[in-house]
Amino acid sequence: xxxxxxxxxxxxxxxxxxxxxxxxxxxxxxxxxxxxxxxxxxxxxxxxxxxxxxxxxxxxxxxxxxxxxxxxxxxxxxxxxxxxxxxxxxxxxxxxxxxxxxxxxxxxxxxxxxxxxxxxxxxxxxxxxxxxxxxxxxxxxxxxxxxxxxxxxxxxxxxxxxxxxxxxxxxxxxxxxxxxxxxxxxxxxxxxxxxxxxxxxxxxxxxxxxxxxxxxxxxxxxxxxxxxxxxxxxxxxxxxxxxxxxxxxxxxxxxxxxx
Amino acid sequence: xxxxxxxxxxxxxxxxxxxxxxxxxxxxxxxxxxxxxxxxxxxxxxxxxxxxxxxxxxxxxxxxxxxxxxxxxxxxxxxxxxxxxxxxxxxxxxxxxxxxxxxxxxxxxxxxxxxxxxxxxxxxxxxxxxxxxxxxxxxxxxxxxxxxxxxxxxxxxxxxxxxxxxxxxxxxxxxxxxxxxxxxxxxxxxxxxxxxxxxxxxxxxxxxxxxxxxxxxxxxxxxxxxxxxxxxxxxxxxxxxxxxxxxxxxxxxxxxxxxxxxxxxxxxxxxxxxxxxxxxxxxxxxxxxxxxxxxxxxxxxxxxxx
Numbered sequence: 318x319x320x321x322x323x324x325x326x327x328x329x330x331x332x333x334x335x336x337x338x339x340x341x342x343x344x345x346x347x348x349x350x351x352x353x354x355x356x357x358x359x360x361x362x363x364x365x366x367x368x369x370x371x372x373x374x375x376x377x378x379x380x381x382x383x384x385x386x387x388x389x390x391x392x393x394x395x396x397x398x399x400x401x402x403x404x405x406x407x408x409x410x411x412x413x414x415x416x417x418x419x420x421x422x423x424x425x426x427x428x429x430x431x432x433x434x435x436x437x438x439x440x441x442x443x444x445x446x447x448x449x450x451x452x453x454x455x456x457x458x459x460x461x462x463x464x465x466x467x468x469x470x471x472x473x474x475x476x477x478x479x480x481x482x483x484x485x486x487x488x489x490x491x492x493x494x495x496x497x498x499x500x501x502x503x504x505x506x507x508x509x510x511x512x513x514x515x516x517x518x519x520x521x522x523x524x525x526x527x528x529x530x531x532x533x534x535x536x537x538x539x540x541x542x543x544x545x546x547x548x549x550x551x552x553x554x555x556x557x558x559x560x561x562x563x564x565x566x567x568x569x570x571x572x573x574x575x576x
Numbered sequence: 577x578x579x580x581x582x583x584x585x586x587x588x589x590x591x592x593x594x595x596x597x598x599x600x601x602x603x604x605x606x607x608x609x610x611x612x613x614x615x616x617x618x619x620x621x622x623x624x625x626x627x628x629x630x631x632x633x634x635x636x637x638x639x640x641x642x643x644x645x646x647x648x649x650x651x652x653x654x655x656x657x658x659x660x661x662x663x664x665x666x667x668x669x670x671x672x673x674x675x676x677x678x679x680x681x682x683x684x685x686x687x688x689x690x691x692x693x694x695x696x697x698x699x700x701x702x703x704x705x706x707x708x709x710x711x712x713x714x715x716x717x718x719x720x721x722x723x724x725x726x727x728x729x730x731x732x733x734x735x736x737x738x739x740x741x742x743x744x745x746x747x748x749x750x751x752x753x754x755x756x757x758x759x760x761x762x763x764x765x766x767x768x769x770x771x772x773x774x775x776x777x778x779x780x781x782x783x784x785x786x787x788x789x790x791x792x793x794x795x796x797x798x799x800x801x802x803x804x805x806x807x808x809x810x811x812x813x814x815x816x817x818x819x820x821x822x823x824x825x826x827x828x829x830x831x832x833x834x835x836x837x838x839x840x841x842x843x844x845x846x847x848x849x850x851x852x853x854x855x856x857x858x859x860x861x862x863x864x865x866x867x868x869x870x871x872x873x874x875x876x877x878x879x880x881x882x
Contacts, residue, residue, distance in 0.1 A: 364643050366848060367639075542601070557632070
């Protein structure tokens with residue numbers, strides 16, 4: 318974990334409402350493991366005391382990039398970040414995705430730009446399986462070509478049918494899973510809570526392993542403040558686990574869903 | 577060329593090599609920031625509140641960002657005194673930094689028990705007594721706002737340890753001087769001022785409070801002027817040292833607290849914004865003193881004019 322004064326290398330519209338921010342980060346970039354995140358202090362966001370966490374989309378020895386959409390005060394202010402500007406970054410943070418179990422076919426499942434958190438895993442996995450991407454509409458489906466270029470079989474669903482099959486991502490996943498032999502599939506997922514829970518429930522029901530990247534409001538990002546906790550099952554009940562440190566990736570079996 | 581200013585301060589028998597610590601609850605139990613901050617550069621480290629028994633804390637959401645600050649209602653989850661000693665004390669064997677453990681209880685007896693449990697380990701240098709957590713229903717803030725209950729807690733803790741005890745005062749009282757004086761009379765070595773301020777935020781669309789606990793404590797730059805006033809008031813009536821805290825983001829903020837009457841200061845919410853804040857504050861105080869030709873930070877304490 319490092320704190321680094323990075324410099325903006327690139328900041329552009331990636332697709333529709335989604336933007337790509339690429340930072341020169343030689344102290345953090347080379348350390349990033351798939352599924353980890355960075356904690357960004359947004360420049361010129363006066364009156365904000367908290368950083369904002371972002372999954373790392375891509376990383377190399379010199380840089381890293383994130384994908385984001387303006388969804389609140391912080392991400393709206395980020396749109397003004399200019400190339401060459403310094404950005405204070407903490408990272409890499411959290412516990413990311415494990416390697417796929419031997420002989421298992423890896424399956425990626427993403428809701429919207431949740432697939433940004435899966436790209437490094439998609440690149441790192443030795444076997445390329447199937448990637449299910451779901452979104453509200455065609456504009457929310459990102460990076461299909463990039464995952465295909467890595468060798469993944471990408472299946473798209475949209476709520477409105479404007480791209481791929483109409484329906485939820487699980488509507489495409491379910492028949493595919495039904496065709497597979499037992500135990501040979503391992504799931505890696507990132508997206509909205511309802512999607513993650515649906516994926517986790519299916520995995521448990523079918524006796525599959527599913528790794529879910531959980532997103533919770535965060536303050537410190539390093540495990541100190543205990544803001545971003547979720548309930549993790551224990552032998553006797555449950556305990557709080559920190560999304561920022563123990564996660565963000567958890568085995569679906571560990572998670573006690575409240576909602 | 578001015579001499580290096582003397583940065584040392586004393587909180588009772590606790591010697592700090594500089595006047596800067598971190599506020600309880602903002603720095604975990606020690607290891608969390610160790611990759612980012614050289615802990616041995618701090619005047620002391622103050623860890624998150626520990627009770628006699630493990631405690632589960634509040635539901636989520638537990639924090640909410642507000643203008644120049646944040647609300648928190650974490651609810652003091654923690655491993656309990658035995659759990660802390662087992663899980664976290666060994667970590668501190670690799671460090672020289674003085675260790676202040678923040679303690680709390682639901683009853684006066686709880687305060688006594690946690691004090692006994694933390695009096696034993698030599699590595700615990702001092703106890704900061706939280707009588708003012710706004711987020712725990714039982715006891716909690718009540719001990720910080722009722723002067724008789726307050727005295728009973730300080731008496732109990734004092735009777736169970738000879739280590740320095742620092743009483744963390746609640747800001748939401750009619751007269752902070754009464755509580756600071758009561759702490760001094762009951763044998764406290766210092767007071768820390770202030771805890772977060774009881775506060776609330778509501779989402780207008782859902783009409784629900786933003787925190788699961790409904791209310792929480794406000795911290796960050798928004799509360800700094802409140803804290804400065806409380807430190808200044810308390811400093812006029814007590815002789816024991818004051819640890820000032822509330823929205824410290826820079827050495828200038830820290831110097832303002834020292835001039836108001838604080839012997840030492842704690843960086844809190846700013847750790848979340850920038851983990852290097854405490855170290856920058858130390859360096860900034862030192863260079864400011866040197867530039868002004870002030871020989872020792874202690875010489876600046878309570879020097880507000882007018």
